[in-house]
Amino acid sequence: xxxxxxxxxxxxxxxxxxxxxxxxxxxxxxxxxxxxxxxxxxxxxxxxxxxxxxxxxxxxxxxxxxxxxxxxxxxxxxxxxxxxxxxxxxxxxxxxxxxxx
Amino acid sequence: xxxxxxxxxxxxxxxxxxxxxxxxxxxxxxxxxxxxxxxxxxxxxxxxxxxxxxxxxxxxxxxxxxxxxxxxxxxxxxxxxxxxxxxxxxxxxxxxxxxxxxxxxxxxxxxxxxxxxxxxxxxxxxxxxxxxxxxxxxxxxxxxxxxxxxxxxxxxxxxxxxxxxxxxxxxxxxxxxxxxxxxxxxxxxxxxxxxxxxxxxxxxxxxxxxxxxxxxxxxxxxxxxx
Numbered sequence: 001x002x003x004x005x006x007x008x009x010x011x012x013x014x015x016x017x018x019x020x021x022x023x024x025x026x027x028x029x030x031x032x033x034x035x036x037x038x039x040x041x042x043x044x045x046x047x048x049x050x051x052x053x054x055x056x057x058x059x060x061x062x063x064x065x066x067x068x069x070x071x072x073x074x075x076x077x078x079x080x081x082x083x084x085x086x087x088x089x090x091x092x093x094x095x096x097x098x099x100x101x
Numbered sequence: 102x103x104x105x106x107x108x109x110x111x112x113x114x115x116x117x118x119x120x121x122x123x124x125x126x127x128x129x130x131x132x133x134x135x136x137x138x139x140x141x142x143x144x145x146x147x148x149x150x151x152x153x154x155x156x157x158x159x160x161x162x163x164x165x166x167x168x169x170x171x172x173x174x175x176x177x178x179x180x181x182x183x184x185x186x187x188x189x190x191x192x193x194x195x196x197x198x199x200x201x202x203x204x205x206x207x208x209x210x211x212x213x214x215x216x217x218x219x220x221x222x223x224x225x226x227x228x229x230x231x232x233x234x235x236x237x238x239x240x241x242x243x244x245x246x247x248x249x250x251x252x253x254x255x256x257x258x259x260x261x262x263x264x265x266x267x268x269x270x271x272x273x274x275x276x277x278x279x280x281x282x283x284x285x286x287x288x289x290x291x292x293x294x295x296x297x298x299x300x301x302x303x304x305x306x307x308x309x310x311x312x313x314x315x316x317x318x319x320x321x322x323x324x325x326x327x
Contacts, residue, residue: 002303005300005303005304008296008297008299008300009296009297009300011296012293012296012297015289015290015292015293015296016161016162016293018164018289019162019163019164019165019166019289020162022164023162023164023165023166025166031166032162032166032167032168033167033168034160034167034168034169035163035165035167035168035169035282035283035286035287036102036103036104036105036169036203038167038282039104039257039261039279039282039283040105040108042278042279042282043108043261043264043265046265046266046267046268046275046278047265047268050108050110050265052105052106052107052108053107053109053110053111053114053207054106054107054205054206054207055106055107056106056198056202056205057199057206058199058200058202059202060200060201060202066201069200069201070158070160070201071158073154073155073157073158073193073196073197074154074155074158074159076151076154077150077151077152077153077154077155077156077158078151078155079151080147080148080150080151080154081148081151081152081155081301084144084147084148084151084308085304085308087144088308088309089308092308
């Protein structure tokens, strides 16, 4: 990993953490909700008569289960990315070692 | 950018699906061609899909006090062409629609259009333009991924404004309202996606320089990160 990579990732972390520090979440715990949900409630405000044309076939029974599935999605992606990086780094090392030998 | 299940009038839900379908079909053809001609490129295809899986699962806080997620479709667009990301987007959005009630089957066409068609198209457009102007690779990747991410959310705002014009102010007022939810929130997240994409692209350029140049991604050796 290059030094610039570390700096870029640090800036990314700051960008993620900064809102949590700067923005005061309301005391009722309603802060940092999803933008998708806000859009949904705006729709019901703009078009109070609108009835959704379809309901989700299955909804995660709780926010815990929803978190579980989101984590699973991220874990699957990370698993593959880790596999790729490991494979490439291993290959590179093997070819360097065979050169040295 | 996920329009919730059922939250589009039926005609528009079908309309977006009809619009998105040919892009997905051409994208599938593109992926099939890459895999058939160069099976060794499957690995990077997997990386592009995995990157989208990870980024679209991460809901990040923003300065607006709400949360949204990056899309991750710029990276794959730059490497495999914009349309290759359309089928990838279908897989991710179906996963979320079926298992998370996030987005939906009826809104799949609209959501694929914003995240997996407009996003990568804008990203690749920016990328090619900046490359033609001689902008260094990492700056090009950053601008492409950032603007592609932002374009997805602007598209969603347009889709919702068309579907739900304000009763007194019409579509424009609606658009401003939806943009204030989606676009503002997305700006820092888009920058975050841009930064992460630069790092990942840099790694790919180091590990798979031959594959990238074979795919016509013009990077100069050793220039992937400044």
